[in-house]
Amino acid sequence: MSSKTSKLDASGDPLIALFKSIGLNQAKAAEAAKSPKAAAILKDTIEKHSLATASLDEKQASLFAALASAISKASDVGEQETSYIVARILDGKLKSVDQVSVAVKYIESHRVPIDDVGFDAQCGVGFTITSEELLVQVNEHITSNAIAGWDKLGSVITSIRNSPSLRWANPLDIKNAVETAFNDTFGPKQAGKPKTKEPKAVKKESSAASAQPSTSRKSVFEEGFLGQLHRPGGNPQIHPHLREAHLATTGGQVWTRFPPEPNGYLHIGHSKAIFVNFGYAAHNGGKCYLRYDDTNPEKEEARYFESILEMVRWLGFEPWKITYSSDYFDKLYELAIELIKRDKAYVCHCTQEQIKADRGEKRGQPRPCIHRDRPVSESLAEFVNMKDGKYRPKEANLRMKQDLEDGNPQMWDLTAYRVLDASHHRTGDKWKIYPTYDYTHCLVDSFENISHSLCTTEFVSSRQSYEWLCDALELYKPRQSEYGRLSLEGAIMSKRKILALVEEGYVDGWDDPRLYTLIALRRRGVPPGAIISFVSTLGVSTAVTSIEVARFEHAVRQYLESTAPRLLMVMRPLKVTIENLPEDYLLTIEKPLHPKVPELGTTSVPFTRTIYIDADDFRLEDSKDYFRLAPGKTVGLFQAPYPITCTSYKTDPSTGEIVELLCKLENEGPPKKPKAFIQWVAEHPPSGSPVRIDETRVFHRLFKSDNPPADFRSDINPDSLEVIKGAMVEVGFWPLSKQLMNEARHDGKARTAKALESSAPAADDETPHATSEQLVGKECVRFQGLRVAYFALDKDSRIAALDNDVDVEPSREQGDYLVLNRIVSLKEDSGKTA
RNA sequence: GGCUUAGUAGUGUAGUGGUUAUCACACCAGAUUCUGAUUCUGGUAACCCAGGUUCGAAUCCUGGCUAGGCCUCCA
Numbered sequence: 001m002s003s004k005t006s007k008l009d010a011s012g013d014p015l016i017a018l019f020k021s022i023g024l025n026q027a028k029a030a031e032a033a034k035s036p037k038a039a040a041i042l043k044d045t046i047e048k049h050s051l052a053t054a055s056l057d058e059k060q061a062s063l064f065a066a067l068a069s070a071i072s073k074a075s076d077v078g079e080q081e082t083s084y085i086v087a088r089i090l091d092g093k094l095k096s097v098d099q100v101s102v103a104v105k106y107i108e109s110h111r112v113p114i115d116d117v118g119f120d121a122q123c124g125v126g127f128t129i130t131s132e133e134l135l136v137q138v139n140e141h142i143t144s145n146a147i148a149g150w151d152k153l154g155s156v157i158t159s160i161r162n163s164p165s166l167r168w169a170n171p172l173d174i175k176n177a178v179e180t181a182f183n184d185t186f187g188p189k190q191a192g193k194p195k196t197k198e199p200k201a202v203k204k205e206s207s208a209a210s211a212q213p214s215t216s217r218k219s220v221f222e223e224g225f226l227g228q229l230h231r232p233g234g235n236p237q238i239h240p241h242l243r244e245a246h247l248a249t250t251g252g253q254v255w256t257r258f259p260p261e262p263n264g265y266l267h268i269g270h271s272k273a274i275f276v277n278f279g280y281a282a283h284n285g286g287k288c289y290l291r292y293d294d295t296n297p298e299k300e301e302a303r304y305f306e307s308i309l310e311m312v313r314w315l316g317f318e319p320w321k322i323t324y325s326s327d328y329f330d331k332l333y334e335l336a337i338e339l340i341k342r343d344k345a346y347v348c349h350c351t352q353e354q355i356k357a358d359r360g361e362k363r364g365q366p367r368p369c370i371h372r373d374r375p376v377s378e379s380l381a382e383f384v385n386m387k388d389g390k391y392r393p394k395e396a397n398l399r400m401k402q403d404l405e406d407g408n409p410q411m412w413d414l415t416a417y418r419v420l421d422a423s424h425h426r427t428g429d430k431w432k433i434y435p436t437y438d439y440t441h442c443l444v445d446s447f448e449n450i451s452h453s454l455c456t457t458e459f460v461s462s463r464q465s466y467e468w469l470c471d472a473l474e475l476y477k478p479r480q481s482e483y484g485r486l487s488l489e490g491a492i493m494s495k496r497k498i499l500a501l502v503e504e505g506y507v508d509g510w511d512d513p514r515l516y517t518l519i520a521l522r523r524r525g526v527p528p529g530a531i532i533s534f535v536s537t538l539g540v541s542t543a544v545t546s547i548e549v550a551r552f553e554h555a556v557r558q559y560l561e562s563t564a565p566r567l568l569m570v571m572r573p574l575k576v577t578i579e580n581l582p583e584d585y586l587l588t589i590e591k592p593l594h595p596k597v598p599e600l601g602t603t604s605v606p607f608t609r610t611i612y613i614d615a616d617d618f619r620l621e622d623s624k625d626y627f628r629l630a631p632g633k634t635v636g637l638f639q640a641p642y643p644i645t646c647t648s649y650k651t652d653p654s655t656g657e658i659v660e661l662l663c664k665l666e667n668e669g670p671p672k673k674p675k676a677f678i679q680w681v682a683e684h685p686p687s688g689s690p691v692r693i694d695e696t697r698v699f700h701r702l703f704k705s706d707n708p709p710a711d712f713r714s715d716i717n718p719d720s721l722e723v724i725k726g727a728m729v730e731v732g733f734w735p736l737s738k739q740l741m742n743e744a745r746h747d748g749k750a751r752t753a754k755a756l757e758s759s760a761p762a763a764d765d766e767t768p769h770a771t772s773e774q775l776v777g778k779e780c781v782r783f784q785g786l787r788v789a790y791f792a793l794d795k796d797s798r799i800a801a802l803d804n805d806v807d808v809e810p811s812r813e814q815g816d817y818l819v820l821n822r823i824v825s826l827k828e829d830s831g832k833t834a
Numbered sequence: 835g836g837c838u839u840a841g842u843a844g845u846g847u848a849g850u851g852g853u854u855a856u857c858a859c860a861c862c863a864g865a866u867u868c869u870g871a872u873u874c875u876g877g878u879a880a881c882c883c884a885g886g887u888u889c890g891a892a893u894c895c896u897g898g899c900u901a902g903g904c905c906u907c908c909a
Binding site for chain 2: 024027028031032034035038062066069073097101151153154155157158161162171175176178187217218220223224227259260261263285293295296298299352355356359360361362363364366367397406407409410412414417436437438441456457458459461462482484489503536538539540541542543544545546547548549551554555557561562566595596614625627628636637638639640674676677678679691753784786787790806826827828829830832
């Protein structure tokens with residue numbers, strides 16, 4: 001703070017005085033002095049060209065300041081090139097900041113001697129246009145583009161400024177000409193009118209793997225971060241033939257890869273990565289690999305390989321090809337030899353402490369280690385010794401000889417190979433050394449001709465070493481681009497933290513439905529299409545974000561609203577006896593499974609003298625805003641022919657709890673139209689009604705706060721799981737469950753058959769492959785409990801009828817155990833609880 | 835401490851120097867409704883701060899502030 005004020009003090013800063021000497025005023029001189037890099041360049045330029053005695057006017061002086069700023073951001077501008085531009089400013093050829101900026105860009109790729117004609121053409125030197133000529137072109141533009149009114153003023157100005165022929169016309173002249181033309185054509189500009197809204201496009205039903213927002217808007221792959229990615233072949237190479245070979249192999253397609261490390265189950269953040277990689281490739285007619293990143297056998301387990309493929313397929317994607325980083329171990333080793341031979345790698349025996357110290361330990365500049373300059377032959381011999389198992393872990397490692405002068409720590413001689421004392425799940429004991437992530441990832445991307453290497457923002461710094469290594473080996477160089485991770489408020493994504501929750505008993509396992517792992521969401525019953533819809537509407541940027549859970553829930557509800565059949569269900573049953581019906585009264589009611597989708601079919605349910613309603617739908621005291629049952633109040637029953645009126649109720653003498661309502665069916669006199677309808681299930685043993693649910697699991701948030709602290713154990717919500725024991729569902733449950741299960745099996749078989757046809761075969765018999773069983777689980781039985789919530793069958797359920805091939809009417813059987821998971825609640829109007 | 839990425843309604847996100855700053859969720863209001871759900875309609879709400887360049891800045895430049903990432907466990 002104090003140094004800032006002293007810096008701005010003209011009397012004390014010779015730099016500001018020097019800048020003032022060329023004609024800058026006090027404020028602009030101070031501004032130019034602020035940026036150290038640009039200020040140094042300006043100082044040097046002034047002194048070398050004696051600008052202080054050149055009698056510049058203020059505009060020219062400002063051009064020199066702009067020149068210095070542009071050079072400070074450019075790469076590798078030489079003194080001769082700088083002098084060339086200085087001369088052009090002095091002789092009056094470069095007159096605007098815009099011209100100066102373009103000039104600096106020009107000399108970045110054109111060295112002295114510079115072709116004056118080419119330079120002048122590129123930088124607008126000598127360009128002139130009269131007002132009349134400009135007006136003619138503007139009018140021509142208006143006519144040929146069918147411009148209709150003043151609301152297009154901004155876009156017309158922009159289009160004309162962007163046209164090549166008018167690139168160097170004065171922007172103010174363009175603005176004036178456009179306004180003159182508009183005035184002549186449309187009359188005087190009027191006050192802005194309210195913009196008429198475009199009618200909203202009819203929304204299409206979502207489908208898995210191709211969920212799209214409204215057609216009137218751009219796809220997430222066409223705007224923002226993904227919209228700005230390069231076209232295939234647009235990533236520059238160290239040699240042109242590398243680009244040509246890449247395009248020849250891919251045919252100019254987008255090729256991406258989803259490269260998880262198989263060290264844990266995937267979580268919802270991975271769904272964004274899957275969507276981005278698979279979706280971007282699919283949107284652009286390309287291909288996506290599934291690549292298991294298995295360079296560290298100490299952390300990887302076989303069980304995760306299968307699960308990862310299952311989750312990718314469950315979300316609706318099919319890998320074009322499945323590969324492993326370990327597929328390339330031989331090739332990676334040979335390239336390491338080549339890197340050593342090129343004197344771009346060396347074997348180092350420093351301890352980790354020594355390496356840390358050499359790297360400055362977060363404080364200073366790195367310094368080379370004592371092995372950095374050893375002869376190539378020594379490094380080659382030692383690397384063979386590493387490979388032959390003559391070193392224990394940490395005794396030797398292969399380091400890349402990068403650039404210790406660079407400001408990026410990723411360039412400070414990263415490790416390429418290290419010794420690990422672990423058997424690899426695929427290569428067994430063949431290797432004693434294993435390549436690191438920084439060595440392997442870019443090279444395997446290159447081998448697999450990846451056009452877009454999409455990863456998350458923690459790898460921003462790694463981009464430089466990624467590109468360095470491809471260039472050092474003169475290989476095809478994919479372009480790495482980094483986008484922001486998906487994080488959900490109130491959830492944790494760290495595999496280490498989730499493992500702690502599992503091992504310490506806070507949750508029942510990685511697939512506990514309170515978690516946001518993909519297997520947990522699946523078990524809970526979340527449809528995969530809903531997840532894809534969720535991530536596709538989020539947008540992709542590089543920002544750090546935290547998504548509200550309400551947004552995820554909305555996507556799930558939206559998906560289920562049109563797809564989930566409705567079943568009558570009560571969570572906390574309250575017995576109702578309709579006293580004006582005979583004891584043996586029975587009416588069979590056929591009702592639709594969906595109020596708006598008749599194709600989902602119908603179910604038949606009994607209606608009898610004794611039914612159950614939800615306890616929440618009755619209260620003792622009526623009120624103006626309350627529309628359901630109370631003594632003396634009438635309420636409708638869904639699909640039943642008449643409403644009921646509560647006449648009296650019974651309570652438990654010992655607890656005072658209401659145990660039964662006595663009601664009257666309003667089937668006499670003029671029909672009553674009740675304000676509300678409630679759901680019910682009837683007691684009718686001959687038809688198996690009601691279906692009693694053994695457990696209904698309702699999940700609440702796992703953590704109390706939106707951003708669980710590092711000590712997340714203290715933030716655990718002890719009431720995150722609620723188990724309800726007495727819920728009841730209508731008998732339509734049985735045929736519906738059977739039908740949904742059969743459909744899931746059928747769809748899984750069809751999709752898998754198709755996938756096996758169109759995917760490249762995997763070489764290894766042990767590689768996980770597509771099976772129909774991966775796509776079918778008990779959670780495929782989903783429904784909405786009418787007026788309650790969306791539910792799915794839990795994997796703990798035992799329902800013999802689902803596995804029974806016999807074409808018999810399904811019903812409860814001996815040994816059945818029904819467990820439902822609440823997928824998501826319905827939204828509740830605030831008036832409902834008043 | 836060094837390097838680096840970012841900052842647009844409460845939450846996300848779109849946005850070529852020229853727009854009345856887009857869309858979605860959330861929120862409010864109305865209509866419809868055999869789900870106080872859904873659907874439809876309308877509304878409230880934003881360019882981190884300061885300075886500069888420019889006829890004109892959310893956009894370009896400089897500085898500051900805030901948040902994140904990396905700086906030899908991995909990936």
